[in-house]
Amino acid sequence: MTLQPTLMNASAARYSDGALRLEQTNLSAIAETVGTPAYVYSESMLSEQYRVLDESLKTLPHQIHYAVKANSTLAILKLFAELGAGFDIVSGGELSRVLAAGGAPDRVVFSGVGKSTEEIDFALKTGIECFNVESASELARISQRAQLLHKRAPVALRINPNVDAMTHPYISTGLKENKFGVAQEDAVILYQQAHADPHLRVKGIACHIGSQISDPEPLFDALDQLLLLVDELNKQGIVLSDIDLGGGFGVVYQDESDFDVDAWGSSVVQRLAGRDLHLSVEPGRFLTANAGILLTRVEYLKPAESGKNFAVVDAAMNDLLRPSLYQAWHGVLPVSENSEARAKRWDIVGPICESGDWLAKDRQLALREGDLIAILSAGAYGSTLSSNYNTRPRAAEVMVSGEKYRVVRRRESLQDILSTESF
Numbered sequence: 001m002t003l004q005p006t007l008m009n010a011s012a013a014r015y016s017d018g019a020l021r022l023e024q025t026n027l028s029a030i031a032e033t034v035g036t037p038a039y040v041y042s043e044s045m046l047s048e049q050y051r052v053l054d055e056s057l058k059t060l061p062h063q064i065h066y067a068v069k070a071n072s073t074l075a076i077l078k079l080f081a082e083l084g085a086g087f088d089i090v091s092g093g094e095l096s097r098v099l100a101a102g103g104a105p106d107r108v109v110f111s112g113v114g115k116s117t118e119e120i121d122f123a124l125k126t127g128i129e130c131f132n133v134e135s136a137s138e139l140a141r142i143s144q145r146a147q148l149l150h151k152r153a154p155v156a157l158r159i160n161p162n163v164d165a166m167t168h169p170y171i172s173t174g175l176k177e178n179k180f181g182v183a184q185e186d187a188v189i190l191y192q193q194a195h196a197d198p199h200l201r202v203k204g205i206a207c208h209i210g211s212q213i214s215d216p217e218p219l220f221d222a223l224d225q226l227l228l229l230v231d232e233l234n235k236q237g238i239v240l241s242d243i244d245l246g247g248g249f250g251v252v253y254q255d256e257s258d259f260d261v262d263a264w265g266s267s268v269v270q271r272l273a274g275r276d277l278h279l280s281v282e283p284g285r286f287l288t289a290n291a292g293i294l295l296t297r298v299e300y301l302k303p304a305e306s307g308k309n310f311a312v313v314d315a316a317m318n319d320l321l322r323p324s325l326y327q328a329w330h331g332v333l334p335v336s337e338n339s340e341a342r343a344k345r346w347d348i349v350g351p352i353c354e355s356g357d358w359l360a361k362d363r364q365l366a367l368r369e370g371d372l373i374a375i376l377s378a379g380a381y382g383s384t385l386s387s388n389y390n391t392r393p394r395a396a397e398v399m400v401s402g403e404k405y406r407v408v409r410r411r412e413s414l415q416d417i418l419s420t421e422s423f
Ligand code: LLP
Pocket: 067, 069, 070, 088, 111, 112, 171, 208, 210, 211, 212, 246, 247, 248, 249, 282, 283, 284, 285, 286, 322, 326, 380, 381
């Protein structure tokens, strides 16, 4: 097997005795009992990623708010809640999931540009930690709703620091042309309004500049901008207690440079030294991406004398949208190393009727029909971006812990899909 060592180190999947495993569990055993396609997660890697990040900030008062959108499966939320995580949510639906998983409401921050009145009311009644407010109109609406419900809404302004996160344009959020956050020039006036508003409690300042960021420099630039604003507000008697740096810490899918959490952590600690600010971060991908794989079976091989060789598998773009949507690269490994087939270059495609339905292109693999393969680094923005396109039930999800595994989300049935409809 010729693989970049970084790729093998990054993913939780490992070969042992010719079989691909997550922790000590053979993936083919899971396919036998649970079927395919299935998302499979390593509990110990999820915990370890959390621990590493937490450790890097240990000398500062801080709170990790896991970005629920990366993977909102209840078992994963419960695990992070038990490890002490708070949560970054972007909808009432995500708030319901956090509560169902036993997450503490007062460790929830609510981000997003389009919070509805219903969602704001739900969050106010639940008693969340903070609204990360993204516009003047939203601030006014939160104040109105708080007044009506006799509450005082905790707020932070999400600042758009206008820095380039140097990542894929779809997942870059900190530039002026993006829809996110409040422009720095407008921030002071909004803070003054919020400060004077008896229905609001101004807590902090927030930003999130993008996702899959490998080079920490843009993150530091954003932090420095935020600190300038904190100082400016201080002079005006508006004292903030919280600073939220968002998420975005990159992971290795292929040959990206590893995000150096410790170096990033010590730089953040240095910049915040001597300030009375409680730090928050909102990682999603960093905690879950490489802890998960998508397990799928080869249905048909379509070798070609000239042109492309296609391996049609039972997972598709409805299960894992990232390749189609972002041309994202995910590693692919055979579950059994002992295939007798001759290696060829394959495009791994799904059964959906679109040419955009592919999971990986041009991969040198020895494949036979019926073989199992693992699509790596699928723990973040995999199951949460899945859909029922082509009326395909959503995949089962499995949590591995050592030699044991359990289904944490059963495979959706056709009955589940049809049950919401009527004539
Ligand atoms: N906080 C906010 C306000 C966010 O919008 C996001 C992600 C995060 C935190 C977490 O970012 P992370 O640490 O996971 O990079 N579907 C895309 C990624 C979209 C990210 C959206 N916002 C993908 O599959 O690459």
